[in-house]
Amino acid sequence: MMILKGQNIRKAFGHRTVLKGIDIAIDAGCVKGVVGENGSGKSTLVKILVGFVKADAGQLRVKGKIGYCPQEPLVFSRLSVAENFKYYASAYDLQAYDKEQSRYYKYLMEFFRFGQYKNDKVLHLSGGTVQKLNLAIALMHRPDLLILDEPYNGFDLETYQAFLEFIDVYRKQGGSVLLVTHLLTDNSYFDEVYKLNNGVLE
């Protein structure tokens, strides 16, 4: 089953054309990667796919829920980790009294080791922990497709490996992933890796 299909997506900023007709399709349970140099338009592509930025032309069809993890952590710095979870849970319409949801919430808390930081304001957390929160928020509503823009900036080696394992488990459970990064060290986790070069996916 196809989760996302984009056709002929174009975007220009002033006279500079960043995306020159991108075609992309993601099926359920597949993991795809997009690599490209800095400034090649990867983040712009991601922002178009999640609805942050409007494309100048092209078609985009999405079936199912999308989880978006932006490059820069978009979390409330004056709220605690638990309060950020609460805010985004209300955005996703997740019910606090749903037992299964509570279990999943606890699982995320444990997986990302937020236990000791639960009541700490984001302002006081390390960059890596904030990035983990950024990712956890994208996973809260169990999306069908996870779109990750440079998700492991600031991760230590242990968290990076745990993250890759998590992606594998997530895929086995039927989830799809689109990971966008400037550097890919291990292609074995991906079904397909595209290169964004000169506004075109190769």
Next chain:
Amino acid sequence: MSISRLHTSTILISRMVIRRRMVPILMFVIPSVFFLVVYLTTSERVVPFEVASLIPQRFIEVSERFSSLVFFSVASVGFLSSYIGLVLIQDSIDVNKRLIICGYHPSELLMSNLIVLLLIIVFVAVYTALAILLFFRPEQFVLFCFALVLSGLVYGFYGLLVGSIVKGELEGILFIVLLANIDAGWLQNPLFYSEALNKDLIKYLPAYYPSQMAIVAAFESLSVSKVLIGSVGYSAVFAGLANVIYYLKMRKV
């Protein structure tokens, strides 16, 4: 619009504002400093001035200190409210956009900001009105409080509007200072107004209506329904424009 989301976002936005230490500090410091300056720099000399909103034309004779206290209370509530309005709308604007991508409607976030702003305005207005009791008791105290709330609404919604249009906080503050300083902080001073040229121009500025209501409530026992309509009108226009611009800027594409 979801009541549950409105409830959650209002509570969390309130916490964020209070945790931004400068906001609660300024809420107490600005009215106190303004009053202290008035107390130290004005005399008890009785000065007559024209009350612009009353027909037929009417002059009031009160001490320079009392009229200045009323003028500065309106100005301080206006300044503070516009600053807080700006902070509310600009703080975490990108994070709010992510919330919208995740399911919030822009109107739900704007409405939560309006509720928080309203609560702060009422708090600042009541605090400022109570502080003025240290110097004199306004003729119609409740109406005087209400006039300060209106000043807060007009300028608070102006702050929201500026925050929706301008991206940087510094530019936003400059826009606020530009209008609030000229209007609430200068032209609406009753002593200046009495001698000003082009009074009609001053009458069309946002702080005119709440200032007039505050002056009448402080020194007269007359009704002020006309200026109430003006204040509500200005607030509605600013809030409406802020809503439209915020929606256009923040909606999911």
